[in-house]
Ligand SMILES: Nc1nc2c(ncn2[C@@H]2O[C@H](COP(=O)(O)OP(=O)(O)O)[C@@H](O)[C@H]2O)c(=O)[nH]1
């Protein structure tokens with residue numbers, strides 16, 4: 001998702017980098033490229049026009065702060081607009097109503113409503129520890145009711161039977177009554193869709209909505225329909241007070257334009273992404289991460305800001321002094337730095353802000369994070385297993401000492417060797433950096449210790 005957009009935008013924005021000033025002229029060129037990139041990603045035209053106009057408004061006349069290059073300033077503006085467009089953070093389902101909390105699903109036939117009911121049930125059951133009852137008000141297709149029953153049985157949530165002779169409103173109401181009796185937390189009502197928007201379908205779902213007053217009305221839309229997704233979203237948003245969007249089949253869509261269009265047109269948050277046919281393939285949507293990823297460079301600026309704020313200033317100054325005095329940056333200092341990095345909003349917070357490399361799957365993020373966290377722990381354990389003398393002067397660590405340290409920290413000799421090498425690189429860098437001062441630079445340098453960048457993705 002967003003692969004092309006990411007490529008195009010980061011290429012475009014690279015052109016701005018290094019220019020002495022953001023002139024009206026080079027904004028014009030860059031804006032045209034941004035526009036092309038969005039259109040190629042299949043974002044709806046009105047949304048593109050609006051977006052580009054806003055960037056232009058914001059960019060022209062913006063003072064470029066001293067610490068940024070014009071290119072960086074422009075990136076910041078584009079990113080701020082992206083976040084504005086898509087929302088700042090993930091919006092959770094609002095299920096704090098008196099139980100049962102009712103979720104109504106809306107969308108065209110084939111959008112993935114029934115599949116999403118299964119995925120949501122599983123998400124609510126496993127991650128939120130909720131009891132769930134599902135019901136199908138799709139009275140036109142017996143197969144659709146059966147499909148939901150099978151899903152419910154697989155996942156182990158309650159299925160409320162219905163049949164094609166009943167009215168959708170009656171089915172939904174009966175299901176909610178049953179859920180109340182059984183003290184079930186959440187009821188998910190699946191509905192019928194048509195191939196195209198028509199008034200009959202809209203009237204029916206409006207009636208169901210009025211009768212059951214759901215806390216969540218989720219619009220399910222197929223990401224692969226691109227421009228059409230925008231039109232469908234408009235029709236449903238006009239007919240129903242939607243509370244959120246589920247974008248499905250994102251696994252098959254590299255462009256990602258639908259996400260921007262649907263959000264812009266409905267003004268409603270995308271809450272989940274469907275990433276496959278299986279019931280576990282549902283990801284909570286994080287617009288801030290996606291915005292960073294679209295730009296392909298991550299919010300390195302705010303990482304640096306945060307680093308400067310969170311660093312223990314006293315320690316930092318002491319360290320700087322020590323190094324200036326000509327004393328080396330020893331392994332005790334190295335361990336301090338590792339701990340500081342861990343404190344910076346946890347590794348998760350750090351990783352969010354680092355550039356995500358192309359093709360990184362959102363659900364892989366967790367794994368990479370775990371791996372980096374493990375690596376940190378291991379490095380700390382190794383340093384802890386050294387004697388104070390070894391920490392002060394790693395040169396004395398011979399082969400037999402390495403073996404002892406490896407044993408003590410539950411690692412391999414190679415791990416110990418690698419840590420010593422990383423420390424050496426760090427030491428070299430510290431010497432260069434502290435001459436000019438600045439913890440921010442140091443932090444940036446730390447990232448380069450790790451092969452392929454900090455997040456090791
Ligand atoms: N690849 C992929 N296929 C999906 C996803 N969500 C649904 N589908 C498939 O899309 C088709 C229609 O889904 P269904 O839930 O029956 O749509 P409904 O008519 O809106 O209820 C089925 O073949 C699903 O397996 C998704 O996130 N990724």
Ligand SMILES: [Mg+2]
Nearest residue numbers: 113114138144
């Ligand atoms: Mg269905």
